[in-house]
Amino acid sequence: MIFNKVLRAGFQAGLRFQSTGPQASARAATAALKESLGGFSFELTDQQKEFQEVARKFAREEIVPAALSYDKSGEYPFPLIKRAWDLGLINGHIPEDCGGMGLGIFDSCLITEELAFGCTGVQTAIEANSLGQMPVIIAGNDAQKKKYLGRMAEEPLMCAYCVTEPGAGSDVAGIKTRAVKKGDEYVVNGQKMWITNGGKANWYFLLALTDPDPKCPTSRAFTGFIVEADTPGVQPGRKELNMGQRCSDTRGITFEDVRIPKENVLIGEGAGFKIAMGAFDKTRPPVAAGATGLAQRALEEATKYALERKTFGKFIAEHQAVSFLLAEMAMKVELARMAYQRAAWEVDQGRRNTYYASIAKAFAGDIANQCAADAVQIFGGNGFNSEYPVEKLMRDAKIYQIYEGTAQIQRLIISREHLGKFKQ
Amino acid sequence: MHRSSEVKHVASYLNTRGCECFGQPCESHCPVLTDRTIHVQLKTFIKIRVKPDRTGVVTDGVKHSMNPFCEIAVEEAIKLKEKKLVKEVVAVSCGPQQVQETIRTALAMGADRGIHVEVSGKDYETLGPLQVSKIFAALAKKEQADLIILGKQAIDDDCNQTGQMTAALLDWPQGTFASEMTLEADKLKVVREVDGGLETIKIKLPAVVTADLRLNTPRYATLPNIMKAKKKKIANVKPADLGVDVCSRLEVLKVDEPPQRQAGVKVETVDDLVGKLKEAGRV
Numbered sequence: 001m002i003f004n005k006v007l008r009a010g011f012q013a014g015l016r017f018q019s020t021g022p023q024a025s026a027r028a029a030t031a032a033l034k035e036s037l038g039g040f041s042f043e044l045t046d047q048q049k050e051f052q053e054v055a056r057k058f059a060r061e062e063i064v065p066a067a068l069s070y071d072k073s074g075e076y077p078f079p080l081i082k083r084a085w086d087l088g089l090i091n092g093h094i095p096e097d098c099g100g101m102g103l104g105i106f107d108s109c110l111i112t113e114e115l116a117f118g119c120t121g122v123q124t125a126i127e128a129n130s131l132g133q134m135p136v137i138i139a140g141n142d143a144q145k146k147k148y149l150g151r152m153a154e155e156p157l158m159c160a161y162c163v164t165e166p167g168a169g170s171d172v173a174g175i176k177t178r179a180v181k182k183g184d185e186y187v188v189n190g191q192k193m194w195i196t197n198g199g200k201a202n203w204y205f206l207l208a209l210t211d212p213d214p215k216c217p218t219s220r221a222f223t224g225f226i227v228e229a230d231t232p233g234v235q236p237g238r239k240e241l242n243m244g245q246r247c248s249d250t251r252g253i254t255f256e257d258v259r260i261p262k263e264n265v266l267i268g269e270g271a272g273f274k275i276a277m278g279a280f281d282k283t284r285p286p287v288a289a290g291a292t293g294l295a296q297r298a299l300e301e302a303t304k305y306a307l308e309r310k311t312f313g314k315f316i317a318e319h320q321a322v323s324f325l326l327a328e329m330a331m332k333v334e335l336a337r338m339a340y341q342r343a344a345w346e347v348d349q350g351r352r353n354t355y356y357a358s359i360a361k362a363f364a365g366d367i368a369n370q371c372a373a374d375a376v377q378i379f380g381g382n383g384f385n386s387e388y389p390v391e392k393l394m395r396d397a398k399i400y401q402i403y404e405g406t407a408q409i410q411r412l413i414i415s416r417e418h419l420g421k422f423k424q
Numbered sequence: 425m426h427r428s429s430e431v432k433h434v435a436s437y438l439n440t441r442g443c444e445c446f447g448q449p450c451e452s453h454c455p456v457l458t459d460r461t462i463h464v465q466l467k468t469f470i471k472i473r474v475k476p477d478r479t480g481v482v483t484d485g486v487k488h489s490m491n492p493f494c495e496i497a498v499e500e501a502i503k504l505k506e507k508k509l510v511k512e513v514v515a516v517s518c519g520p521q522q523v524q525e526t527i528r529t530a531l532a533m534g535a536d537r538g539i540h541v542e543v544s545g546k547d548y549e550t551l552g553p554l555q556v557s558k559i560f561a562a563l564a565k566k567e568q569a570d571l572i573i574l575g576k577q578a579i580d581d582d583c584n585q586t587g588q589m590t591a592a593l594l595d596w597p598q599g600t601f602a603s604e605m606t607l608e609a610d611k612l613k614v615v616r617e618v619d620g621g622l623e624t625i626k627i628k629l630p631a632v633v634t635a636d637l638r639l640n641t642p643r644y645a646t647l648p649n650i651m652k653a654k655k656k657k658i659a660n661v662k663p664a665d666l667g668v669d670v671c672s673r674l675e676v677l678k679v680d681e682p683p684q685r686q687a688g689v690k691v692e693t694v695d696d697l698v699g700k701l702k703e704a705g706r707v
Contacts, residue, residue, distance in 0.1 A: 046525070050532065050650045057644060088647030101648060111647075 048107055055089055055114035063118025070121060070247035071392055074239070076200060077122045077247045085156035089115065090126050091149075093137055093282075098145050099153030104348040105282055109289035109340055116293025120396045121245040123290050125158070128196035128248075130286060131404075132159035134279035135205045135224055139266045148203055148226055160201035162227075162253060163276055166193045170409050172207070172276065173218040177255060179208035179225065186210075186225065186265070188233075188258040194403075198251030199236045201229050206255075207276050210269050222272035226264040233258035244395030281347055284357040284404055288340035291364035291400040295336060298368075298375035298393050299329045305379055316378070325374050332367035339363050355417040362410035365400035372397040478678045480549075490526045493575025495533075495642040497635040500605065501573050502534040502643075509607045510571070512536045516563060518556055520544035524658060531653035532645030538658035539563065543670055547663075550672035555663070557589035562666035564594055569630065571612070576601055576634040587634035597627035603638040 044052070063080055070077050084090050092108045094100020108130065116123040129152070136148055151157060168174035177190025188208055195204075203226055210223040227234065237252035266275055303326055306317035316322045339360035346353035372393040376383035383390045401407040473482045490498075501513045515530035517523040518541040527538035541559055543551050564572055577584035591598035599605065599614030603622070606613045616623045617636050645653070663670045691697045701707045 046528075047650060047654065050528070050645070051647055054644055054647060054650070086646065087644055088649075092647070101651060 044110070048110055051107060052110045052114060054087060055111040056117075058084065058087060058089065059114045059118030063115065063122055067119035067122065068389070068392070070119065072246075074241070074246045076249050077119075077125065078200075080122050081125060081158075082156045084115070084126060090129055090156075091133070091152050093130055093133060094149045094153050095137065095145065098149040100149065104344070105285055106341065106344040106348050109286050109344045112286045113289040113293040113296070113337070113340075116290035117297045118293075119247070120290055120294050120400075121247040123293070124196060124245050124248045124399075125200075127283075127286055127290060128161065129159055131161040131279065131283045132197070132201065132203075132205050134282050135161075135266055135275045136226065138278055138282070139224065139271070139275045140226075144226060144264070144266070151202070157202040158197045158200045160195050160197040160204045161279075162192045162195050162198075162204045163207045164192060164194050166191055166252070169194070170406055172273070173221075175207060175209060175222070177206070177208045178212070179210050179223055179260070181210070181262075181269070184262050185259045186223075186262065188225070188227075188255045188260060190255050191252065192255070193252045194240070194250055195236075195253050196248055196250055196403075198253050199239060199249045203228050204234075204253075205266075206260075207272050210272075219273050220270040222276070223269050224266040224272035224275045225260050226266065227258065227260055231258050231260070243398060244392070245399055280405065281353055281357050284361040285340045285344040285347065285353075287400070287404045288336065288343065288357075288360035288364035291361075291368035291397070292333060292336040292340060294393055294397055294400070295329070295333045295364070295368045295371040298371040298390060298397075299326070299333050301389055301393075302326060302329065302375040302378040305382075309380075322378055325378060329371045329374055332371055336360070336364040336367050354413060355421075358405070358410045358413040358417070361405060362407055362414065365407055365410075368397040368400045369394075474679050474681050478680065479676055480679050488522070488526075490529055491575050491578050491580075493577060493579070493635050493637070495575075496637070496639050497573040497575050497633075498530045498533050498535060499640045499642040500602075500633075500635055501571075503640065504571075504607065505534065505536075514539060514567065514569075516541065516560070518543050518551065518559055518663075520548055527658050528653055529645060531656045531658075532650040533643060534649065535656075537656055539567075539661055540658050541661050541663060541666075543663060547670045550674070551670060552672055552674060553583045553585035553589055555668065555670045555672065557586050557593055558668045559663055559666055559670075560586070560590045561593035562668055563661075564590070564630075566666065571629060572596075572632045574632070574634050576636050584634075587632050591632035594630075594632070596630050596632055598632045598634070599625060599627055600634040601636040602633050603636050605633055605639070 062083060066077070066080060070080075081090070088101065089111055091100050092103035092111065093105075094102070096102040112123060112127060115126060133149060133152065136144055140148070148159075152159065163172060163175065165175050165177060167176065175190075177188060177192065179186040179188045186208075188206065190208065192198075192206075195201075206225045206227045207222055208225065209221055211221045213221075229236075233256045235254040235256065237254065240250045240252070242248075242250060266272070303317070306322050306326060307315055309316045312319070317326070339356070343353050343356035343360040346356050372390065375390040376394050379388055379390050382388045385391065405413070472486075474480075475482055498513075498515065501510070504510045505513050513535040514537055515527050515535040516539045517527050520543070524538075524540055527540055531538055541563075560572060560574075563569075572587075572590060574587045574590070576587065587600055588598060590596075599612060599616060601617045602614045603617045604613075604615035608626075610629050611626050612629060612631055612633070613624065613626050614633060616625065617638070689700065691700060698707070
């Protein structure tokens with residue numbers, strides 16, 4: 001048997017073991033306290049810490065150096081996405097029997113925050129995969145899951161979530177893309193807009209109107225489909241030039257007499273609205289995590305700068321105006337993190353997390369914008385300039401108040417949930 | 425672990441030579457990063473401090489992880505396994521409970537199983553290359569290893585002794601400071617980085633190799649591999665089981681920080697410079 005010994009002594013590979021008296025009794029006291037606190041814990045498992053480490057290392061070593069040039073060129077960051085796929089950082093939600101890792105939302109959020117720290121454009125391109133897959137994960141039958149999720153685990157493919165239209169964003173019930181049953185197929189006509197990965201996806205989740213009768217309730221009028229991107233009639237438009245997250249591929253898509261086999265209907269005709277909304281409960285926490293990652297980046301860049309730049313004889317961090325700005329940024333980042341972690345944890349426990357998910361997304365989106373703007377402020381004139389990293393953060397942050405449910409829609413949801421609880 | 429004559433060297437390394445990774449990405453886990461590192465990425469900078477009783481450096485709160493040269497060693501072993509030149513890779517670490525995390529990292533990179541040699545408390549504080557190499561030699565015989573790959577040195581104490589001592593105890597050939605290694609039948613061709621340049625040697629197996637910086641670039645542990653690593657076994661062994669006495673023959677007399685850097689003086693002309701150097705007795 002041939003093998004190698006490959007690790008040397010762990011002088012530096014382990015913590016020093018302290019076994020002195022007073023510390024032992026202190027540990028015993030903490031253990032008793034832990035018992036009384038019950039299950040609540042902010043502790044990550046070893047595996048979660050390791051996952052976070054890999055994502056962090058990848059983001060800081062590979063995404064950060066490349067982010068600026070992708071932002072300038074708008075080129076799709078496929079090499080980075082492929083690397084992330086190789087490392088197992090994408091497609092975490094895919095169930096194990098389809099070749100994925102079956103991770104919970106919490107674990108995915110940890111990874112997403114780290115990737116977003118590197119570049120939210122790259123992270124959004126990756127996150128759009130989760131969004132597109134979620135309807136299939138929650139509502140697909142075995143055959144659909146194996147076919148469409150399985151292929152994502154075998155190759156670094158992208159998918160997209162096609163719901164928004166030029167005339168209907170927040171008002172999902174107002175979408176007009178029409179699917180008409182003809183024999184064993186549905187024929188789809190319509191226009192979708194602002195579809196992330198629109199031009200790069202291998203397949204789409206599509207929401208279309210199947211029952212135009214005004215008397216038909218919203219909850220039964222729409223159907224969810226899986227559409228192969230190379231189906232004749234699917235026409236992605238030009239890549240849209242956006243304010244931020246520029247390397248992410250966003251397009252309009254026209255569906256002209258696209259034929260979808262009935263096997264690609266999720267659950268059944270009329271079940272679409274519920275599926276589309278159900279997916280959000282699982283995808284909003286990661287979006288909040290992404291916004292938190294951006295805010296964390298803003299905080300770190302601003303802090304580093306504040307400890308280097310001098311004015312009036314001191315480092316600017318020593319002036320209270322600046323240190324107070326940093327303090328407030330820190331407050332917001334910590335709270336946003338706790339919010340998304342709670343929302344993710346709730347849904348992983350099997351509970352409906354709409355309230356927490358909306359709070360997390362609304363809060364994180366808002367603070368990401370505030371922290372990015374504050375970071376630019378701390379950088380002063382330099383912050384306004386494209387040679388410094390923070391102006392990109394400000395441009396990238398804006399979309400977090402818009403996509404995946406606008407800040408206003410989130411408030412609608414939160415107030416509805418909150419008042420609903422009160423009325424009970 | 426530190427001989428008093430070496431103490432100044434270690435302390436000065438920590439604060440003035442900075443991180444030895446020569447511009448390669450040096451992880452934030454490097455406990456010797458000082459504010460003079462060369463790297464641009466966002467890193468946490470950990471200032472090393474000497475303990476008030478001057479018996480060592482403060483390790484509380486300093487994140488510990490796999491020595492960078494050991495990562496390179498693990499990577500090389502896994503590469504050999506991927507080329508189907510070796511059958512099994514075993515990762516070994518000596519220390520308290522926490523080193524299991526480091527072994528898990530090696531398993532996540534692709535090692536097949538781990539061995540944790542338990543050394544804790546006072547024994548761990550005085551654990552040095554001689555004891556470790558005795559442990560490795562004993563394990564090598566027990567496991568019938570054909571090749572031992574280690575990092576050339578640890579970046580906290582810079583001893584650069586364990587590999588050489590292990591080879592000597594086993595009476596095996598050694599290829600140290602390897603920047604390239606190729607397995608050719610039962611011989612190992614090793615290109616060594618030495619002060620004068622590169623030296624190529626051929627050594628017979630079984631052998632000991634110590635990894636230098638340019639041997640390879642360690643891979644990331646992928647998430648699926650991290651999950652698989654949990655199922656891999658880590659065996660627990662005590663030094664006594666291997667017949668090794670971990671008592672140290674060295675006593676640390678004191679650990680000091682290097683002297684504070686004195687302010688420099690600016691001069692206007694070359695003549696001034698020569699004058700000042702003469703004054704200071706330097707020329």
